[in-house]
Amino acid sequence: MDRTIAPDTLKTELAGKYLLDVRRVEDIAASSEQLAGANWQDPAQLSAWADALPKDQDIVLYCVRGGGVSNSVVDALQAKGLKARFIEGGIEGWKAAGGAVVGKQVG
Numbered sequence: 001m002d003r004t005i006a007p008d009t010l011k012t013e014l015a016g017k018y019l020l021d022v023r024r025v026e027d028i029a030a031s032s033e034q035l036a037g038a039n040w041q042d043p044a045q046l047s048a049w050a051d052a053l054p055k056d057q058d059i060v061l062y063c064v065r066g067g068g069v070s071n072s073v074v075d076a077l078q079a080k081g082l083k084a085r086f087i088e089g090g091i092e093g094w095k096a097a098g099g100a101v102v103g104k105q106v107g
Contacts (some may be wrong), residue, residue, distance in 0.1 A: 003074050005060060005085045007097035018054050020061035020084075022073045023091070027064050033101040035062065035094065043069050046076055053077070059084040066090035 010017075019038040021028065028040055041049045043063070053059060059082055063069035070086035077084035087094050095101060 001078060001083065002085055003071075003078075004066070004088045006088050007094045007099050010060060010087060010094070011097070011099055016058065018057045018059045020053070020059055020073075021091075022061050022069055023063050024069060028104070031064075031091075032104050033091070033095075034104045035091065036100065036102045038062075043073055046073060050077060050080060050082075053082055055082060057083070060087060061085075062087040062090045062094065064090045065092050 005013075019035050021034055021038040021040040022043040023031065023040070024044070025042055034040070059077065061070060061073055061077075061084060063086070066086055066089045070090060074084050074086050089096065091101070
């Protein structure tokens with residue numbers, strides 16, 4: 001399974017995706033934005049919430065720039081058999097590609 005999804009691809013395929021914000025606690029605290037409908041979960045607590053994710057839905061997750069956090073979470077979720085990918089470039093890549101964000105609802 002693919003590990004990533006390009007922002008431009010996601011823009012056309014957003015419907016029906018489960019959006020997961022896995023920015024670190026300090027990163028989410030410093031931000032005022034998120035993708036609309038995203039659910040934030042602390043990546044440091046992954047074992048506590050991963051089993052509650054939808055098993056029959058495509059999961060698209062993001063961190064700040066699509067680096068280590070996204071990679072480690074995708075590895076863990078795919079190992080559990082979940083259909084998880086992360087946005088290339090994270091939320092910053094999404095915004096750079098013209099993707100919409102909304103005021104933060106979480107954190």
